[in-house]
């Protein structure tokens with residue numbers, strides 16, 4: 001894949017944007033290739049990318065519901081035109097976006113939130129109040145290269161910072177009951193009890209020694225999302241043998257019990273990658289992968305950019321975006337990248353046969369991202385012909 005990046009020759013001739021404001025650019029491609037995830041040949045499908053030129057807030061409602069959202073927006077460090085100058089200002093900056101994400105999310109939607117440690121700390125409570133459950137933080141360890149030549153040992157009074165982070169969230173799974181909204185863990189036990197069934201009956205029903213009471217119906221941190229086949233057994237038993245007056249049990253709409261497919265769809269996918277932890281080492285982005293040399297001031301704090309200067313200060317490693325998208329979505333999953341920049345997440349999504357929906361407000365970044373996405377599709381098509 002790194003080869004794919006190298007083969008992309010960027011032409012940075014000043015583009016003309018007349019008549020192009022606030023529109024969606026789409027790249028469509030018919031694909032008929034083996035899935036990289038399971039080797040099965042999927043039906044011939046139209047795969048595409050969508051890139052909105054303008055404010056993501058104007059685009060969200062026209063995009064399909066996201067499987068995952070990759071947010072790499074304001075940091076409060078003046079890192080791009082429009083990035084506030086202090087981290088304290090980013091809470092208001094993110095508020096309308098978080099509202100839109102929550103409105104458009106599905107129960108199984110996940111969120112990857114890139115920021116500095118302090119930026120994330122400021123936005124975290126907004127996210128949890130808006131129904132996003134914190135899972136973990138990925139720490140990008142950039143190594144000593146990140147500070148080489150920039151630390152004055154006589155004046156510094158802290159350890160030099162060489163990290164950036166990406167916090168991972170999932171949509172909080174809750175169910176409506178006459179007692180109010182309940183988290184999944186509470187709801188499962190509540191429904192079983194409401195059916196008038198003893199807790200240990202659940203072990204017998206699931207055919208496990210004490211796993212049901214210890215995992216699926218427990219209220220402590222050992223709680224475990226019941227796999228669909230186990231859930232099916234619990235639901236069937238409660239609705240056949242539970243108190244008649246309270247039926248249906250385990251229902252989302254009050255009319256029919258939940259099916260095992262519905263239950264499965266409430267949980268986001270996760271593709272475990274052996275030996276990958278939450279600390280990801282990668283030097284500051286450089287070399288062939290980094291877009292350089294358009295001589296433009298990409299951010300207020302960039303002065304006199306030369307031919308070796310980065311086109312975008314915040315371009316992320318493609319390998320990180322691939323890893324996140326691969327782990328948390330399946331083929332054809334919808335990936336939102338509202339603050340596209342050079343659209344690294346969307347490029348990774350195309351490579352992995354997901355469907356990216358991105359936005360970029362800055363015309364110059366937009367144009368580079370558009371070319372990059374077009375090229376990613378071309379390379380994927382070529383790869384599938386060769387492979």
Ligand SMILES: C[S@@+](CC[C@H](N)C(=O)[O-])C[C@H]1O[C@@H](n2cnc3c(N)ncnc32)[C@H](O)[C@@H]1O
Nearest residue numbers: 055056072314315316339341342344360361362
């Ligand atoms: C941190 S950068 C993203 C970098 C990207 N992850 C990459 O790898 O290239 C944020 C980008 O979001 C864009 N942006 C800021 N506010 C926006 C908005 N409301 N809608 C769309 N794009 C926005 C900025 O112009 C900037 O390029």
